[in-house]
Amino acid sequence: MARWEPDPRGRLLDAALALFGEQGYDRTTAAQIAERAGLTKATLFRLFADKREILFQGQAATVDTVRRVVGDAPDDLDGAALVEAVLDALVAEHVPEQQAVGAAIAELTASSEALRERAVHKRFVITEALEHALRSRLQDDARAAVLAWAAVRAYYDGFDRWTVAAPGADLRPLVAEELAHLRAAAADPAVRTG
Amino acid sequence: MARWEPDPRGRLLDAALALFGEQGYDRTTAAQIAERAGLTKATLFRLFADKREILFQGQAATVDTVRRVVGDAPDDLDGAALVEAVLDALVAEHVPEQQAVGAAIAELTASSEALRERAVHKRFVITEALEHALRSRLQDDARAAVLAWAAVRAYYDGFDRWTVAAPGADLRPLVAEELAHLRAAAADPAVRTG
DNA sequence: GTCTATACACAGATAGAC
DNA sequence: GTCTATCTGTGTATAGAC
Numbered sequence: 001m002a003r004w005e006p007d008p009r010g011r012l013l014d015a016a017l018a019l020f021g022e023q024g025y026d027r028t029t030a031a032q033i034a035e036r037a038g039l040t041k042a043t044l045f046r047l048f049a050d051k052r053e054i055l056f057q058g059q060a061a062t063v064d065t066v067r068r069v070v071g072d073a074p075d076d077l078d079g080a081a082l083v084e085a086v087l088d089a090l091v092a093e094h095v096p097e098q099q100a101v102g103a104a105i106a107e108l109t110a111s112s113e114a115l116r117e118r119a120v121h122k123r124f125v126i127t128e129a130l131e132h133a134l135r136s137r138l139q140d141d142a143r144a145a146v147l148a149w150a151a152v153r154a155y156y157d158g159f160d161r162w163t164v165a166a167p168g169a170d171l172r173p174l175v176a177e178e179l180a181h182l183r184a185a186a187a188d189p190a191v192r193t194g
Numbered sequence: 195m196a197r198w199e200p201d202p203r204g205r206l207l208d209a210a211l212a213l214f215g216e217q218g219y220d221r222t223t224a225a226q227i228a229e230r231a232g233l234t235k236a237t238l239f240r241l242f243a244d245k246r247e248i249l250f251q252g253q254a255a256t257v258d259t260v261r262r263v264v265g266d267a268p269d270d271l272d273g274a275a276l277v278e279a280v281l282d283a284l285v286a287e288h289v290p291e292q293q294a295v296g297a298a299i300a301e302l303t304a305s306s307e308a309l310r311e312r313a314v315h316k317r318f319v320i321t322e323a324l325e326h327a328l329r330s331r332l333q334d335d336a337r338a339a340v341l342a343w344a345a346v347r348a349y350y351d352g353f354d355r356w357t358v359a360a361p362g363a364d365l366r367p368l369v370a371e372e373l374a375h376l377r378a379a380a381a382d383p384a385v386r387t388g
Numbered sequence: 389g390t391c392t393a394t395a396c397a398c399a400g401a402t403a404g405a406c
Numbered sequence: 407g408t409c410t411a412t413c414t415g416t417g418t419a420t421a422g423a424c
Contacts, residue, residue, distance in 0.1 A: 008390095029415060040392055045417055120318045121311045142379035149343055185336035186380040223398065237408060239400055 009047055009057065011037040016054045017104055025112040052118040055105050059122045063129045065089050070133035079138050083151040086130060087179070090155055091172045103163035127152040146186065154179035203241055203251070205231040210248045211298055219306040246312040249299055253316045257323045259283050264327035273332050277345040280324060281373070284349055285366045297357040321346040340380065348373035 015036035019028040030051050034044040048054050069089045073082055109115045131148035138144050158175030165174070209230035213222040224245050228238040242248050263283045267276055303309045325342035332338050352369030359368070 030417080031415085041417090042393075042419095043391055046391085050417070117311055117315045120315050124314045124318070140379055140382070142375040143382050145347065146344075146376060146379045149347075150340075153339065153343075181336040182340060185334055185340045188334070188337050224400085225398085234409060235400090236402095236410080240408085244399075 008037065008039060008043065012039070012044060012047065012054055013057070016051075017101070020108050021104065025108055025115060052115055055108065055115065056118055056122050059125060061093075062090065062126050065093065066126065066129045067133055070130070070137060073137075077137075079134060079143060079147045082134060082137060083147050083179075087151060087155060087175055088172070091175060094159075094171055096168055099163055099165070099167060099169075102159060106160065106163055123152060123156060150179060150182040150186070154182055202231065202233060202237065206233070206238060206241065206248055207251070210245075211295070214302050215298065219302055219309055246309055249302065249309065250312055250316050253319060255287075256284065256320050259287065260320065260323045261327055264324070264331060267331075271331075273328060273337060273341045276328060276331060277341050277373075281345060281349060281369055282366070285369060288353075288365055290362055293357050293359070293361060293363075296353060300354065300357055317346060317350060344373060344376040344380070348376055 012033060016028070016033045019032055019036060022028075030044055031041045033051075033054070034041045037044075044054075048057075066086055066089075069086045070082055073085055077085065109119045127148050130151060131144050134144035134148055135141055138147075154175050155178075157178040158171060161174045161178075162169060162171045206227060210222070210227045213226055213230060216222075224238055225235045227245075227248070228235045231238075238248075242251075260280055260283075263280050264276055267279055271279065303313045321342050324345060325338050328338035328342055329335055332341075348369050349372075351372040352365060355368045355372075356363060356365045
């Protein structure tokens with residue numbers, strides 16, 4: 001038998017989701033989360049920079065994926081193709097179980113200003129990473145900005161629909177549909193003309 | 195000149211900018227800010243929800259402006275014209291003195307994760323308010339989303355250039371230029387085609 | 389190298405006095 | 407309204423246990 005239970009981050013996430021669901025985010029203390037996970041407060045704050053980070057662990061991995069996919073893409077891909085490759089990779093990282101976790105996190109995020117702020121910031125950091133990566137491949141900075149924004153927006157809107165869809169539903173077509181709407185809107189004369 | 199101005203919010207902003215500049219944001223305590231402004235910590239937290247709010251007071255006013263301008267606009271304005279009206283109104287709220295304050299806040303924001311998060315959230319809230327207002331006037335939700343994003347992006351990018359421009363420079367043409375770039379980029383075939 | 393124990397600074401809330 | 411005082415909870419730091 002191992003001396004310590006494995007995967008403390010995962011245990012803390014489970015404990016946090018359970019307690020936040022029972023008591024709400026603000027009324028749950030870091031010590032309570034740590035205790036339910038069989039750890040102490042000090043260990044929690046060694047593993048996570050703050051309480052909100054328990055729910056938003058994925059940021060660094062997502063940014064890495066974005067950078068890697070764009071960096072490794074063949075030279076002849078245009079902006080739209082790069083975006084498709086990035087969205088393919090991001091979608092591929094999600095397993096079906098995350099439908100329920102995603103729905104729970106979305107509900108919590110809506111309930112707490114502190115969590116909303118953290119969620120918005122995560123999205124911004126991912127968008128910035130994609131925009132920066134695209135800028136290094138495309139000649140037009142503004143086009144990189146539009147593409148990055150539309151891609152992340154489609155990813156999030158598709159994900160939101162996925163979390164409330166039937167269990168086992170496919171995420172990829174939902175994201176593709178959102179992106180198609182945004183592309184059509186960008187092409188609209190009312191956007192392009194003053 | 196008028197006698198001593200009691201205005202506690204203004205005194206706290208001055209004190210905070212001075213202390214943040216001297217010591218950095220993280221190393222400055224709320225008690226220090228209150229003391230320099232001739233108040234107590236308890237009073238500071240009655241006037242501002244948290245330490246960061248001292249620097250980001252303008253959010254509610256900006257959101258109000260966005261809603262008011264779109265709500266009061268003539269029925270026959272299209273999306274692009276609504277955006278122009280909103281940007282006109284936002285630009286009109288800035289006085290030349292804000293060039294220097296804006297530069298100072300931008301520098302502080304770059305230096306602190308907590309401030310960056312707050313700044314990103316403010317921008318998101320303004321974008322959401324504009325998007326929601328445009329949705330009530332346009333038929334296409336995706337078009338409202340694109341327009342709102344481009345408008346706020348142009349506003350911020352223009353403002354950033356303004357803070358480092360020659361004193362007395364005009365803000366409006368800088369914003370207009372950024373918006374033109376984004377519009378041209380959105381019209382590019384590489385955005386519209388898969 | 390991972391966890392615990394403990395002490396600590398500071399944010400922010402709250403209640404009562406003036 | 408603002409101050410004094412006090413309290414809870416976040417997050418840090420350190421030293422040591424396994």
